[in-house]
Amino acid sequence: MHMGSYNAVIDMGSNSVRIVMYYEEEDGAFYEIDNMKQTIRLSSYVDAEQCITEQGIREVLAVLRQFRQLCSARAVSRVIGVATATVRRAKNRTEFLTRIYQETGFRFRVLSGEEEAYYGYLAVANTTPVTNAFTIDIGGASTEIVNVKDRKLINSYSFPFGAVTLTREFFRGSIPGKVEMKEMIEYVRAELVRHDWLMNSSHPLVGMGGTARNLSKIHQMMIRYPFPSLHYYPMRKYEVDSVFHLLLDQAPERMQSVQGLSKERADIILAGVLLIKTVMEHIGTTEFVTSNKGLRDGVHLESYLKRVQKPLLEDVVQHGVNVFMNNYKVNRTHARHVRELALSLFEGVKKLELHSYGAPESKLLDVAAQLYDIGRSINLRESHRHTFYLMIHVLLPGLTHRERILAALIASYKGTKRLQELAAPYESLLSEADMQMADTLGVLLTMARALDRTESGQVKAVRVQRIRDEIVLLCEGGSRPELELQAIEEYRKKFRKQFRLPLVIRWVEYS
Amino acid sequence: MHMGSYNAVIDMGSNSVRIVMYYEEEDGAFYEIDNMKQTIRLSSYVDAEQCITEQGIREVLAVLRQFRQLCSARAVSRVIGVATATVRRAKNRTEFLTRIYQETGFRFRVLSGEEEAYYGYLAVANTTPVTNAFTIDIGGASTEIVNVKDRKLINSYSFPFGAVTLTREFFRGSIPGKVEMKEMIEYVRAELVRHDWLMNSSHPLVGMGGTARNLSKIHQMMIRYPFPSLHYYPMRKYEVDSVFHLLLDQAPERMQSVQGLSKERADIILAGVLLIKTVMEHIGTTEFVTSNKGLRDGVHLESYLKRVQKPLLEDVVQHGVNVFMNNYKVNRTHARHVRELALSLFEGVKKLELHSYGAPESKLLDVAAQLYDIGRSINLRESHRHTFYLMIHVLLPGLTHRERILAALIASYKGTKRLQELAAPYESLLSEADMQMADTLGVLLTMARALDRTESGQVKAVRVQRIRDEIVLLCEGGSRPELELQAIEEYRKKFRKQFRLPLVIRWVEYS
The missing domain is CATH 1.10.3210.10 (Hypothetical protein af1432)
Known part of the structure; x- marks a missing residue:
């Protein structure tokens, strides 16, 4: 009965490893049929020599073997693997990826920061009504910001910090103090200010990644939002602030029970939301919108757009x-x-x-x-x-x-x-x-x-x-x-x- | 994309003409995709010589031309037409059906009373949990009763009365009087009593046709039944009685507004429900169950069962x-x-x-x-x-x-x-x-x-x-x-x- 094909994208991120499976019709229409993630926090398995440790490699292999089983069972015909910041910076990335290929059969392409930014942009431009905006994709160890004008990518930059690394570098206890937060904000601002296209905008900031998704989910729970969708969920700046303060006010042991917050993200969510706040304040925008589609979808969309020889979907x-x-x-x-x-x-x-x-x-x-x-x-x-x-x-x-x-x-x-x-x-x-x-x-x-x-x-x-x-x-x-x-x-x-x-x-x- | 085929069954009944369209998968699984009816009440276009009148023929042709358009648009590849009591008894049935074929291209098979009973039974046996029951299919001008044992048809009979003809013959005003109802009951009983298999049963009476469907719909409205399905809806005898009395108590001009009652059936529903009551009392059963599947579905099922060479679906x-x-x-x-x-x-x-x-x-x-x-x-x-x-x-x-x-x-x-x-x-x-x-x-x-x-x-x-x-x-x-x-x-x-x-x-x- 199924005349189309199953494809998958695996995204080896610095916080989690994820697989998304798509069913693609003969005529090119496609939709997600399954996804799975394992939060292994690869960025914390990097040693002093900037190498991914043996323990880290084993964790990744265990997850990828599971994904291999999923792909075989679903008869997935094409798998695209991409790796981001942690692998990009690892000294032993070639050995790491060779070993993965030998043991699981998956090939991974290491994305440059520029490519990572592009794929996030591609997902937003092809799944939302956005024409002019900044996009921000917060990963575990990097953050990509893109300036979008008339649905085109005008500027982009991949910043060398993410929700995991910011937490590790700036926050000591489970609840950050004022000084710690101030230091983080100053560090981020110093990075942002180096890009002159990153300022004075009334266009919304469109967020991708787990931080953005969790931020909206928590807000939807807070206000008992009735519409069952995260994708393209808009929040005003004061609403972002209110979620931030809700999180900041939690005793550490209660953090896990905040409705909408994923347990695996409880320890890094504050740095992530503080980053969003800081970027919004720097740009001067008052609107934040979450995109439930991101890097993985961009990677999948690229292969589709190549086939139909178009730079963007003409009519989303x-x-x-x-x-x-x-x-x-x-x-x-x-x-x-x-x-x-x-x-x-x-x-x-x-x-x-x-x-x-x-x-x-x-x-x-x-x-x-x-x-x-x-x-x-x-x-x-x-x-x-x-x-x-x-x-x-x-x-x-x-x-x-x-x-x-x-x-x-x-x-x-x-x-x-x-x-x-x-x-x-x-x-x-x-x-x-x-x-x-x-x-x-x-x-x-x-x-x-x-x-x-x-x-x-x-x-x-x-x-x-x-x-x-x-x-x-x-x-x-x-x-x-x-x-x-x-x-x-x-x-x-x-x-x-x-x-x-x-x-x-x-x-x-x-x- | 669609690898299966579209089929249709047209049922030219004495009360209404109906078409049901099915989509059938390659592997034989099928489901209804559209249906339409026009209540033309063919049984009232029969003259003293038992011929369908020119006016009646024109009414039927107008409807069948509409159905022809539906079939062409849906690319229906096979149409099975069946005609029941009124056509069966009409002296001019051959000319009638020839003219229909010439003007619409539809061929109709005139079902015998026995066949009509069989198809209703087939629908019930293949779409409900019934193993032992009586089925009753109340049409406009005939009523078929079947005795089902272990999912098999044991006895069947087609009675020469239906909701339209009973109304016409026994009820003069818009609300029947006690004497009129008594006469109808006595007539029906005299017919039923001639079949010795039609008695002493605690098995449910399973009803098909518009009367049964409307009876359940009205009852579901009365009790605000929460489950959105008519098929295999059970009613106790006292519940059938309560709907009957609700209908009997309506002023004629208010009948149309009874929730669940179709406007085109308002004038014949009382005779139909009274018939159900009389049959239940005669058999001695206390349970009535509506089947939303009937003659048309039986006709369609037969063609499917023939192809897979089985008398019944083994596992409904x-x-x-x-x-x-x-x-x-x-x-x-x-x-x-x-x-x-x-x-x-x-x-x-x-x-x-x-x-x-x-x-x-x-x-x-x-x-x-x-x-x-x-x-x-x-x-x-x-x-x-x-x-x-x-x-x-x-x-x-x-x-x-x-x-x-x-x-x-x-x-x-x-x-x-x-x-x-x-x-x-x-x-x-x-x-x-x-x-x-x-x-x-x-x-x-x-x-x-x-x-x-x-x-x-x-x-x-x-x-x-x-x-x-x-x-x-x-x-x-x-x-x-x-x-x-x-x-x-x-x-x-x-x-x-x-x-x-x-x-x-x-x-x-x-x-």
Whole structure:
């Protein structure tokens, strides 16, 4: 049944070793199917001669043997291994990697700091709505910062410190004192100040790596954030500060029990968050956004982009929509046709000044029109609820959380009451105006769906006209589509309720 | 991407014309992807000469032209058309069907009453846990009753009355009077009494068709039933009576607003439910169960069973599990291995008298072990919740509602607290003992999963022994599986909590 292939990326970092497995469809759409990490903290197995110790090598080998088993079982056909700061700096890296190859069969490429920065950037540029931003990828022993303009990498630098090394060098006890923190901040500032492109920006700082993920997770727990996604989770500077103070106030023995904090990170999280704070203050930005996609995803994306010969995904959102449509066996011809009809209705009604929505809203309608049907894969009964569930829980990259919720509401639209019911858990993320917009676009989408009920594209196009106090919907095509014309009749009432003018349906046969 | 094929069944009934479309995988697993009905009430277009009138023919043609569009758009490769009572009795059936073929290309087979009964039985026997029962399929103009013993059809009869014809013949006003109902009951009884196999049974009456579905839907609304499935929904006789009285008490103009009642059925529902009551009383059974699968599914199943050369699906539940595994890209080798390990643990622990569960519980563990991973297709994060959601909402045939909820709870098990949280909406269907059982089997399943964490089958088998006051888990295989042995360690605490004895893990290497 599986016509695609399984690929994996292994990332040997200074804090943890991780594997991510992807399933890749024939047409190139891909998604993560498994991942695993072992925190071995390789950066602490380096001796005075800058060599990885025998104990460190053994720890790595034990983990990689496990990963080898995972890859064999899943019939992974291609594994890309990359190693970062600790291996990059180790004097014995060649012997180290040769031994790994001999004992596990995995080949590792040692990334330069520049490459490490590039792959993080690549993940952010291809999975988020970011056009202008700084990205920061905090590893165990290095930190990469990139300046992104118009989705392009403009400047980048790999700093020689990370959450593990900063903790080890500056913090003695389990809770850092004021002086220790001040010393760390001064050291980091001295490093940052050497890069003149690293300043005066109101663009967000987009964070990757375990520190950023844990920071957002803790914050989501603190405020009982309702939307189940870390990816592209935004925080204001004062929110970052509040998590920092929460952590700082914990007695060491209670640190482990902070909700959202991973146990293996409890001892290095403070240095990591302090680093984020320091960078934000230095740049002058007030917004931090977490990217759940990082180095590993960048490495995987590069191999995909090479194959399709493109520097970046042209349309991040549409790429995600395609993955969705593949997974849930959507009839693409129909989905595209519903999109065309929905956008025609949107534009037609807009020209008559019955609404004043623009590009951001039509983008949501576009996504919703392609995905409205995915819930059917779960059950034909109450399929709109299943569409909503899937769109809330499956990552749709390139959209904000608010946009993801709105697209889900529009796609699953079945009337105002059900809209409100589905939206209820997420109301803290939506305004009254958002709800009104979802209601309006929902009506337009259900009309477009009715106009292709038989999925046969018989209503080829629609035009909307105003004749005196009536709105006339001209449906055009080759032969009269009974079922569609019957189905659209039922929406006249809803249209009138939305736009306060009666709707008349006319069939126009092509001669 | 789609390697399977689309098939459709059209059922030209006396009340409505329906199409069901199925997607069929290469390996034979199939599921419904779309259905549509138009209530044209063909039985009312029959003239004094027992001919279907020109108006009736036109109504049917209009609907079938719509269905033709649906089939073309979906690239349906095979359509099976069947016609029932009204066409069967029509004098002009040959001209009628010829004209349909000429104008729509659809061929219809006219089913005999016996065949109609058989197909309904086939659907029930292959999609429910039924072994001994009567089935009743109430159509517009005929009603088929079948006596099922050990999943085999023993007796069957097609009665010449249905919900539409009984209404027309016995009820004058919109609310039937006592005399009218009495006359109808007496007529039906006189028909039933002629079949000596139709009596003295404590087996349930399994109902198919719109009357049965609407009856259950109304009851589910009345009691705010939490589980979202009509299929195999059981009702006691007094519950059938309570719905009947609810309907009887409605003023005619309020009938349409009874929650769960379809508008097109409002005028014939009373005769239908009264028929069910009368049959139950005649047989002497106190249990009514609705089957959401009926004639159309039986017709489709027959073509499948012919291809695999079997009279019945050998294992209804496993067939459903296979469809699930296909849809959600489960690694089958791994799933089967987890099942083996889980069942070994179940038996091993049972032999030590640490639990006393038997075949019904091991069946639930069996299903759960194969499906625990399906939620991963939605998101790796919180995948246990997605597994639960899918198992609750996708039809798993051959199980009762209670069993479906329990299998979902075991499959998504992540500890007692989360079990209780997920079970909360369904607590009216579960006992305290059920919750305890799900907790115990959940622990065994998570242990089995840990024992194949790399999905590579390295822990080939397990044995459970008691040595003094310790339980020893012997894990056997060819080479030491580090990740699995590490993963299983984490379950020692949970095991102890469940079974009140410490667990020791031992690795036994095959020599």
